[in-house]
Amino acid sequence: MFTSTNKVYGSLEDLKFVQNETRYNPLGENILAHGISEKRHLDFHSPYDCSKGAAHQFVIDYARTYNLPAVVFRMSCIYSPHQYGNEDQGWLAHFAIRAMEDKPINIYGEVKQVRDILFVEDLVDAFLLAQQHMPEIIVQAFNIGGGVHNTVSLLELLQLIGEYKGEEVPLFFGDWRPGDQHYYVSDTRKFRKATRWQKAMVLTRRRNSL
Numbered sequence: 615m616f617t618s619t620n621k622v623y624g625s626l627e628d629l630k631f632v633q634n635e636t637r638y639n640p641l642g643e644n645i646l647a648h649g650i651s652e653k654r655h656l657d658f659h660s661p662y663d664c665s666k667g668a669a670h671q672f673v674i675d676y677a678r679t680y681n682l683p684a685v686v687f688r689m690s691c692i693y694s695p696h697q698y699g700n701e702d703q704g705w706l707a708h709f710a711i712r713a714m715e716d717k718p719i720n721i722y723g724e725v726k727q728v729r730d731i732l733f734v735e736d737l738v739d740a741f742l743l744a745q746q747h748m749p750e751i752i753v754q755a756f757n758i759g760g761g762v763h764n765t766v767s768l769l770e771l772l773q774l775i776g777e778y779k780g781e782e783v784p785l786f787f788g789d790w791r792p793g794d795q796h797y798y799v800s801d802t803r804k805f806r807k808a809t810r811w812q813k814a815m816v817l818t819r820r821r822n823s824l
Contacts, residue, residue: 615744618670618688620759620800623650624657625793637767638726638796649730649762649799652688652755659793662702670755677753685744685751690759690800694734706731706771713775713783723790725769730760730799736813743809751808759800760813 630641640646658664670686677684691706699707701720712719740758744751776782805811 615741616670616673616684616686618666618686618755619663620650620688620690620757620795620798621660621663621793622656622658622667622670622688623654623795623798624659624663626650626654626795626798629797631796633726636726636769636773637728639728640797645799647762648803649759649801650757651801652757652804660791663793674753674755683748683752685748685753686755687740687744687758688755688800689732689737690757690798691729691731692734692737693731697734706766709768709771709783710775713779718784718786719772720786720788721768722788723794725772725785726767727795728765728767728797728799730762730765732758732760732764732813740805740809740811743811744805747809751805754804754808756805756808757800757802758805759802761802762799764813765799 629645631638632641633639656667658667670688673684673686676682693704693706697704697707699705699709699711701708709719737758744756772783772785802811802813
């Protein structure tokens with residue numbers, strides 16, 4: 615099993631959005647209802663995207679050519695207790711750690727970007743189900759994340775951290791980076807249909823873990 619990333623879809627620049635006080639929302643009804651599916655074309659925008667995307671294509675093609683039991687997960691944001699996140703990986707934990715250390719958080723672009731988030735135990739369940747169903751799902755890539763029912767914007771997370779901290783978190787703003795996405799939410803229907811995967815944890819039940 616190879617763990618790739620939602621970043622292989624690039625910046626999703628063709629999507630149109632509306633925004634409210636805290637977040638961007640896509641105008642397309644299907645994406646709003648289900649998220650981004652595996653039918654989306656790949657579009658690498660950074661060395662990280664290229665390395666992940668090239669590797670997961672190698673995995674799929676080797677599996678296809680040599681009949682290897684392999685699948686790819688294009689994963690969104692994973693969070694867990696004790697996660698030591700940094701600016702590029704594990705950003706939910708990174709935000710909390712910076713706030714606890716009374717250090718400012720760097721924000722690139724704006725604060726209304728939306729991501730779906732997935733609790734680590736649900737990801738482990740997905741790994742185990744993929745292993746169990748490998749003969750049926752071999753040589754496929756799946757979007758794995760919290761889905762449309764488990765999303766958060768940067769601003770909403772910062773507000774939540776500020777509530778716990780009792781004061782606003784200081785921010786530094788920089789320009790948008792290549793490949794940054796205004797909105798990314800995983801459409802997990804393909805994997806759920808193939809394996810009957812069900813996410814046990816949703817954001818409202820895990821707020822204290824953030």
